[in-house]
Amino acid sequence: MQANLFKEPVAVLVGLGYPARIETVTEALALLDDWPSQQRGSPYNLAVQACRECMQGRVDAETARSVFVGFAKRADILAPRLDVLPLRDGVSRGGIVS
Secondary structure (H helix, E strand, C coil), X not given: CHHHEEEEEEEEEECXXXXXXXXXXXXXXXXXXXXXHHHCCHHHHHHHHHHXXXXXXXXXXXXXXHHHHHHHHHCCCECCCHHHCCCEXXXXXXEECC
């Protein structure tokens, strides 16, 4: 699990704009798996690839995090600073989990 853990969580907006804290590659992949297929493009594909390669030990979690942040920026779901938001922890296939 440690190889999968981000050094710093990524705050993203999910659902109706609720912030969620993405702390691991697994959580990032869960969000990406639920991403609408009609909104998938190059940034999405790069993020999925980076996360999968991390899960296979080919890249480190910080590389996957960086690519995931790029996707979140392009998708306009990157939330403002973590310390100013009331966050819920993690996501799962069904949505946000607390």
